[in-house]
Amino acid sequence: MAEPVHVTNFEEEVLGAEGPVLVDFWAEWCGPCKMIAPIVAEIARAYDGRLLVGKLDADQYPEVLNNYNILGIPTLILFKDGEEVERWTGFMPKDRILARLEPHLS
Numbered sequence: 001m002a003e004p005v006h007v008t009n010f011e012e013e014v015l016g017a018e019g020p021v022l023v024d025f026w027a028e029w030c031g032p033c034k035m036i037a038p039i040v041a042e043i044a045r046a047y048d049g050r051l052l053v054g055k056l057d058a059d060q061y062p063e064v065l066n067n068y069n070i071l072g073i074p075t076l077i078l079f080k081d082g083e084e085v086e087r088w089t090g091f092m093p094k095d096r097i098l099a100r101l102e103p104h105l106s
Helices: 010-015 031-046 062-067 094-104
Strands: 021-026 052-057 075-080 083-089
Touching: 010 021, 010 052, 021 031, 031 052, 031 094, 075 094, 083 094
Parallel strands: 021 052
Antiparallel strands: 021 075, 075 083
């Protein structure tokens, strides 16, 4: 079963990926990030083979956050063919995430 991958090379692992990529921008000190982490892990397992799920530590890669104008975490961004197609900021229940994610996976 797939688990979220820790993104270390954003250009290669996210923008250069084949297929959709969901990136969880998070930080160790962020309470809502810890709340959403199990949901992100469930999505990674449930959509293994259809969706790559990655986690990017906001404290280690501030330039990526700046490039995508991410002002709050957790932020989840769905990329398809290297382009942002969907974005969520803050904690959101799994069913609401899936409702916005599913249309991009068919």
